[in-house]
Amino acid sequence: MSIDNFATFRVAACDLNGQMRGKRMPASYFASLNDDTVRMPLSVLNVDIKGADIEDSPLLFETGDADGIMRPTSRGPVPLPWLDSEQPLVPMQMYFEDGTPFYGDARHALGRVLERYSQRGWQVVAATELEFTLVDDSGKQLRHVRDPRNRRRMDASEILSLSQMDAFDPFLSALYEACEAMGIEAQTTTSEAGVGQFEITLNHQEAMRAADDTWLFKSLIRGLAYRFDCAATFMAKPFMQDSGNGMHMHFSVLDADGNNIFNDGGPKGTDTLRHAIGGCLAAMQGSTLIFAPHANSYARMTPGAHAPTAICWAYENRTAAIRVPGGSPKARRIEHRVAGGDINPYLSFAAILGAALVGIEDKMEPGDPLTGSAYGQDLPQLATDWTHAVDLFEADHMMPRIFEAKLIRNLVQTKRQEIVVMGEIDESEHWKTYLDKV
Structure with a gap:
């Protein structure tokens, strides 16, 4: 423009x-x-x-x-x-x-990872699914949003409800128009499990552009909502009794001829796909801080609450941290389901894609795919508290293969300071810090 x-x-x-x-x-x-x-x-x-x-x-x-x-x-x-x-x-x-x-x-951090793919003659194609929650922040406490049609406060989740989308049609229509103006290719919208919660899928495209879109989209959602007498947030857990907000990232890798290196012509995918999954699993616990960067993030990291916390992978299984979706083999891809909606998109993309590349370089094996629900099985877990996540990120042997040492140091120092700062604020008041920021 x-x-x-x-x-x-x-x-x-x-x-x-x-x-x-x-x-x-x-x-x-x-x-x-x-x-x-x-x-x-x-x-x-x-x-x-x-x-x-x-x-x-x-x-x-x-x-x-x-x-x-x-x-x-x-x-x-x-x-x-x-x-x-x-x-x-x-x-x-x-x-x-x-x-x-x-x-x-943070954008340079992703650029360094993508350059390593480029040196192999590869291009990463990625997309995000972002969940956000419309809320009422006009009082002393954060409350569920009001139905614009009758001004009654909403009190029930409406999974895949067209009626709930009807209620917020003016906002959602304005959102699509704004995305078009900004060059953000928004795809499907669904009503999700939380009260006033929606998910919007962004288009598959070159990975840096996908990260840019995700960063800009989050600001758009938060800014636009205020024009419709409500607020919008990507907080991982705006309400303790509701499902939290996640960010699922899908990615595949194309070779110099445009062929998907994860595609073997069948449902299982190539050895390269499995090695990439192996890398993502190996780095997952150490990367918890990237996927859950704030105090509120750990309220979402509860097994069985629509947030994958077990380190595992599977075909077509939404309880697993890493899912390989079905569909055409030409579109074979990895869906990384761990991150909250409160992440830094550039750091999250870098952590996921960097781990996948390390897995490919080292030919890491992911083990057998999970069968059944991950929620009830004895599996390795992500860090369950903020302090532990910081310590794991600082000490993890894979992080220096993904991020520069000084970025690791800076992020660790930033989060340790935030642990002190947020620890001085009552947990019930954390939303006032996070609502418009994450």
Whole structure:
């Protein structure tokens, strides 16, 4: 899109918590975006969930809190339909003064993983299914959303209910229009198990574009909902009695000729598929922090509550953490079902795709596929609390094969500070921190 008719525009990069950090700028600055004139402190991408600097961070001592250079990604500019004024967003990435990528930039972390696929002549194709919940945040406590038709508070889940979609048709119709304007290819919408909960599937496409879409889509949902007298959240567990919000990622890998390397012409898939699954399973416990990055995330990580917590895989089994869907062999793919809706899309994509590539490199075997429900079986589990997840992520031997050591350090320090910060807030008040952020 052109920004000729806009007085101002925004630039933003993604911090470790998936937040947009950036500036509003006059339109006259747009022509110089590629001239390394946009600068922000490197540390701004590694702040905590409340936007505070990390105390005693080595990053500050290493750089003296120096500025980094912001450069446009291949994505922007995109409109922001939820704003009253028309001002596009140009997504950016952070670089050091010498032009090397900043290790604390989450999008660069995914780029490093995808470059390793590219070196093999491969391209990753990915898509996400995102669950979110419409809520009423107008009072002292978070409450279920009201039915727009009669203003009565909703009190029951409506799995695959067309009636519930009818109730929120103006919002959902505006959402599809906004997605089209932003270049986000939204596919199907379903009503899910939680009260006021929906799932929207985004289109399969090149993995970086899919991650970009997911990041932008989350901001769109949260911003647009306020135009319809409610709020929207991707919190992993907005209500303890309801199903939580997840983010399922589907991916396959194409070779230089466009052939799916997971496809063996039949229902089981290739050895490469199984090795990729083996890598995902081997890294899953150590990656718990990526898939459950916040205090509220662990309320969702309860066995039997629609959130896969057992480390296992299966064909066509939604209780497993890794599912290989059925259908045409040409579309053979991996569905990674662990992450909450509150994740940073770039870090989540990097963790999943990086683990899969390690599995392929090491020819990791995933073991036999699960039969029956994973909920009632004695299986290895993900970390069940935040502190343990941080410790596992820091110590896991596979993480340095996926992420740069300094990014691992920065994320660990960020989360340890957040553990202290959120520990000083009553759990019933956590939603006030997370509602509009995750």
